Amino acid sequence: xxxxLAGRLLRAILTIFLVIAFAFFVLHLSGDPAMMIxxxxxxxxxxxxxxxxxxxxxxxxxQFLAYLFHALQGDLGNSMRDGRPALQLVLERVPATLAxxxxxxxxxxxxxxPAGIYAALHRNSWADRLTMMVSVAGFTVPSFVLALVLVLxxxxxxxxxxxxxxxxxxxxxxxxxxxxxAGAAILARFTRSAMLEVLGQPYIRAASxxxxxxxxxxxxxxxxxxxxxxxTIVGFMVGTLIAGAVVVESVFAWPGIGRxxxxxxxxxxxxxxxAILLLVAATMVTSNIVVDAIYGWLDPRLRRGGxxxx
Amino acid sequence: xAADRAHPGKLxxxxxxxxxxxxxxxxxxxxxxxVAFGADFLAPYSFTGLDLRARLSPPVFMGGKWAHPLGSxxxxxxxxxxxxxxxxxxxxxxxFGTLIAAAFGTVMGFVAAHFRGxxxxxILMMIDFQASVPFLIVALAVLAFFGNNLVLFVMxxxxxxxxxxxxxARGLTLSANEQGYAAAVRQLGATNFRVYGLHVLPNIxxxxxxxxxxTFPETILLESGLSFLGLGIQPPxxxxxxxxxxxxxxxxxxxxxxxSPAAVIVLTTLSISIVGxxxxxxxxxxxx
Amino acid sequence: MTAxxxxxxxxxxxxxxxxxxxxxxxxxxxxxxxxxxxxxxxRTLGLVGESGCGKxxxxxxxxxxxxxxxxxxxxxxxxxPAGGTAAWRALRRRMQMVYQDPLGALDRRLSVGRQVMEPLxxxxxxxxxxxxxxxARAMMDAVGLAGHHFDRFPHELSGGQRQRIVLARALMxxxxxxxCDEPISALDVSIQAQVVNLLLALQQRxxxxxxxxxxxxxxxxxxxxxxxxxxxxxxVEQGDPDRLFSAPAHPxxxxxxxxxxxHARQKKRRLVLPGEPPNPVDRPAGCAFHPRCRHAVARCRVxxxxxxxLADGRLAAxxxxxxxxxxxx
Numbered sequence: 001x002x003x004x005l006a007g008r009l010l011r012a013i014l015t016i017f018l019v020i021a022f023a024f025f026v027l028h029l030s031g032d033p034a035m036m037i038x039x040x041x042x043x044x045x046x047x048x049x050x051x052x053x054x055x056x057x058x059x060x061x062x063q064f065l066a067y068l069f070h071a072l073q074g075d076l077g078n079s080m081r082d083g084r085p086a087l088q089l090v091l092e093r094v095p096a097t098l099a100x101x102x103x104x105x106x107x108x109x110x111x112x113x114p115a116g117i118y119a120a121l122h123r124n125s126w127a128d129r130l131t132m133m134v135s136v137a138g139f140t141v142p143s144f145v146l147a148l149v150l151v152l153x154x155x156x157x158x159x160x161x162x163x164x165x166x167x168x169x170x171x172x173x174x175x176x177x178x179x180x181x182a183g184a185a186i187l188a189r190f191t192r193s194a195m196l197e198v199l200g201q202p203y204i205r206a207a208s209x210x211x212x213x214x215x216x217x218x219x220x221x222x223x224x225x226x227x228x229x230x231x232t233i234v235g236f237m238v239g240t241l242i243a244g245a246v247v248v249e250s251v252f253a254w255p256g257i258g259r260x261x262x263x264x265x266x267x268x269x270x271x272x273x274x275a276i277l278l279l280v281a282a283t284m285v286t287s288n289i290v291v292d293a294i295y296g297w298l299d300p301r302l303r304r305g306g307x308x309x310x
Numbered sequence: 311x312a313a314d315r316a317h318p319g320k321l322x323x324x325x326x327x328x329x330x331x332x333x334x335x336x337x338x339x340x341x342x343x344x345v346a347f348g349a350d351f352l353a354p355y356s357f358t359g360l361d362l363r364a365r366l367s368p369p370v371f372m373g374g375k376w377a378h379p380l381g382s383x384x385x386x387x388x389x390x391x392x393x394x395x396x397x398x399x400x401x402x403x404x405x406f407g408t409l410i411a412a413a414f415g416t417v418m419g420f421v422a423a424h425f426r427g428x429x430x431x432x433i434l435m436m437i438d439f440q441a442s443v444p445f446l447i448v449a450l451a452v453l454a455f456f457g458n459n460l461v462l463f464v465m466x467x468x469x470x471x472x473x474x475x476x477x478x479a480r481g482l483t484l485s486a487n488e489q490g491y492a493a494a495v496r497q498l499g500a501t502n503f504r505v506y507g508l509h510v511l512p513n514i515x516x517x518x519x520x521x522x523x524x525t526f527p528e529t530i531l532l533e534s535g536l537s538f539l540g541l542g543i544q545p546p547x548x549x550x551x552x553x554x555x556x557x558x559x560x561x562x563x564x565x566x567x568x569x570s571p572a573a574v575i576v577l578t579t580l581s582i583s584i585v586g587x588x589x590x591x592x593x594x595x596x597x598x
Numbered sequence: 599m600t601a602x603x604x605x606x607x608x609x610x611x612x613x614x615x616x617x618x619x620x621x622x623x624x625x626x627x628x629x630x631x632x633x634x635x636x637x638x639x640x641r642t643l644g645l646v647g648e649s650g651c652g653k654x655x656x657x658x659x660x661x662x663x664x665x666x667x668x669x670x671x672x673x674x675x676x677x678x679p680a681g682g683t684a685a686w687r688a689l690r691r692r693m694q695m696v697y698q699d700p701l702g703a704l705d706r707r708l709s710v711g712r713q714v715m716e717p718l719x720x721x722x723x724x725x726x727x728x729x730x731x732x733x734a735r736a737m738m739d740a741v742g743l744a745g746h747h748f749d750r751f752p753h754e755l756s757g758g759q760r761q762r763i764v765l766a767r768a769l770m771x772x773x774x775x776x777x778c779d780e781p782i783s784a785l786d787v788s789i790q791a792q793v794v795n796l797l798l799a800l801q802q803r804x805x806x807x808x809x810x811x812x813x814x815x816x817x818x819x820x821x822x823x824x825x826x827x828x829x830x831x832x833x834v835e836q837g838d839p840d841r842l843f844s845a846p847a848h849p850x851x852x853x854x855x856x857x858x859x860x861h862a863r864q865k866k867r868r869l870v871l872p873g874e875p876p877n878p879v880d881r882p883a884g885c886a887f888h889p890r891c892r893h894a895v896a897r898c899r900v901x902x903x904x905x906x907x908l909a910d911g912r913l914a915a916x917x918x919x920x921x922x923x924x925x926x927x
Binding site for chain 2: 011014015018019023136137139140141142143144145148149151152156163239240243244246247250251261262264265266268269270273274276277280281284285288
């Protein structure tokens with residue numbers, strides 16, 4: 001198990017390295033940053049100064065090593081717009097984003113998983129049909145449409161909640177609900193199909209045939225086995241805590257990382273975009289490792305380390 | 311009653327094979343395709359044409375005039391005409407994006423399964439990478455670095471979800487190569503082109519087509535999301551997401567600007583999902 | 599006269615990692631280890647042994663489907679070209695394969711007739727489409743299938759019919775060597791005899807040579823002119839089937855032969871081998887068979903016995919072969 005996790009860790013570091021390399025080389029493929037940022041008609045001496053400041057006059061591999069070296073020390077360059085360190089700029093936005101993604105995540109879990117389990121246990125009941133209908137909507141209604149419809153109803157028509165901003169405590173409600181509903185629908189659908197799959201297995205029939213109470217069968221046999229596929233999607237949702245709210249933050253003018261990303265992309269503030277990319281990748285990779293550890297705990301077959309080539 | 315069940319009528323049998331919901335979904339998709347192809351003939355006005363005397367005129371069902379059945383926007387542009395043009399562009403992008411993803415992913419899957427070893431390891435790593443970082447973020451980063459134009463944007467949409475096809479193609483090809491028909495045909499002396507093109511591809515085509523019904527709505531949602539943020543399709547071109555993004559500014563005064571493209575997005579993705587489920591049941595019951 | 603197929607000191611090893619990447623040691627697995635034999639045109643060599651003993655790998659090496667790591671395969675005196683090359687593809691016309699699982703070996707989306715025609719299309723033989731179709735029909739007739747089967751799909755045929763299709767497809771190229779990898783083990787017992795009889799009849803008529811791989815000793819005895827017994831990637835005994843099966847000289851052959859089901863009244867003791875065959879990565883030192891051998895002596899643990907000729911002309915790899923052969927008769 002320990003070996004297996006160590007192997008995963010190595011792959012995780014490799015992934016992070018890939019992201020850094022991707023960010024670096026894409027940046028350099030996309031043209032001369034000096035020209036792009038200073039505009040082509042800038043005086044030659046300022047272009048030269050810029051190149052020297054950013055180390056653009058050295059060979060590419062040296063630049064890459066320097067970039068890597070700085071990145072490992074947490075120095076991801078300065079924002080090209082206001083000159084502050086990019087990482088600091090990004091980290092400042094983390095609390096605001098978590099303020100809506102964490103409650104939304106809780107909403108997904110406490111709404112989605114029980115709904116999925118209930119739907120699977122009462123297959124073809126009206127509750128099942130309702131869950132499935134809502135979950136299909138979760139897949140097909142884009143979050144910005146859902147957000148705008150909620151604004152239309154609760155802010156414009158009813159006037160109960162603010163439509164945007166972050167100045168009032170109630171401002172967070174609509175973003176949280178928007179994120180939560182969509183995620184809960186997806187989670188409910190996954191949980192339901194995982195449960196149905198497990199409930200159809202011979203060992204469930206065997207367990208109930210040997211006279212166990214249905215409740216015991218569900219709690220001790222079905223749920224732990226259905227938890228395995230569900231963990232994957234939950235893990236993916238943990239990974240999106242940092243940057244899963246790009247669209248929703250933009251709709252509600254919420255000052256989180258997503259909005260910073262969108263504005264940085266519009267302004268072509270590359271250092272900030274790179275920092276966000278790296279932060280997102282690090283979160284995803286970390287949550288993947290955690291999910292793998294949980295897998296090992298849930299699924300005894302994997303404990304012996306034979307989990308390659310899934 | 312029992313007799314009815316034993317001898318279902320022609321109509322009942324027809325609806326069993328073609329459920330009404332699926333028929334509705336197919337009808338909607340067909341309408342969208344007709345609209346996309348006939349956009350130039352169907353649009354009553356030029357989609358950039360201004361009509362300053364009829365600014366923010368409401369649609370017919372909200373008490374407006376037939377001159378602008380779905381209303382008009384702040385500049386007096388006809389919402390219906392813009393909607394028709396948006397449907398064309400959004401469907402076009404989603405179609406080519408899905409096609410690129412399917413072609414690229416399938417080829418990568420074949421390559422991985424054919425060469426095994428280091429090449430396969432590299433492709434698997436790319437698949438892992440793709441699956442582990444939300445594509446919206448990657449897309450935003452690429453748009454930040456390279457700027458935006460239509461061709462790049464379509465290619466970017468094509469990069470979304472290629473890994474789904476690569477996984478499917480690799481898995482099925484591996485099992486076909488291991489001891490199945492692919493190994494047998496190769497043993498007969500067939501070239502790789504023949505093995506993959508004439509044997510493996512037709513065998514996995516139904517699974518790939520079903521996957522396309524899953525990635526097509528995803529691509530529509532991605533495109534509309536990016537365009538909504540103002541980072542996808544750029545004016546003067548217009549797409550569904552673009553229209554919603556524009557309509558958001560007039561949410562209180564003119565909600566119809568945003569509602570009709572939003573409805574089209576939802577209905578289209580929903581219809582494709584319904585048809586996809588139906589196709590999956592008919593073509594490939596293993597993909598549940 | 600040069601043999602049709604000449605295999606000299608053939609080996610195939612695989613690197614395997616014990617434990618998960620990047621930990622664990624890399625070990626070498628000897629799937630096939632120094633196998634040599636000859637096969638004349640029109641003759642049959644039977645290859646027997648437990649699953650995992652390297653029979654199928656040997657078959658794939660002979661056909662060039664898997665690259666060799668040591669030794670040589672010669673077809674009519676010429677060495678086998680590397681797999682996938684144009685020369686290798688051209689050689690498919692001389693050597694073909696029959697598979698264990700005929701349904702898996704056929705493309706489910708093509709009619710069986712099309713698949714029988716396909717070898718001609720691949721090699722650009724057989725003239726026009728209509729002529730190819732005619733040839734395919736004739737070949738299907740030769741393997742005992744009716745004309746109406748032509749447009750059927752694999753899943754619409756029975757197991758025996760599918761194997762006939764596989765056979766017909768292989769024979770379209772008019773090969774001299776047919777490698778049959780467990781050709782009957784997936785079939786019903788009642789069908790097995792029919793397919794074996796078909797194989798024998800075809801050999802008579804077309805002068806085919808067979809490399810016949812099976813774990814069914816009675817079938818092997820019935821079809822083979824010579825038999826080789828494999829254990830852990832090596833041939834441990836080779837020779838005339840009747841002699842080999844009536845008086846085995848290797849204790850492993852002895853155990854295999856005793857496991858053949860016979861009439862219950864016949865008084866014969868069954869030798870049950872203790873333990874599983876060892877993992878080929880951990881080959882026991884000395885004679886690989888010694889941990890399971892009831893005759894093993896001290897020498898067997900240290901010294902690997904070579905495959906040597908006995909007085910009656912057959913080959914055996916056992917230090918005690920003479921005594922064991924004598925005790926059996």
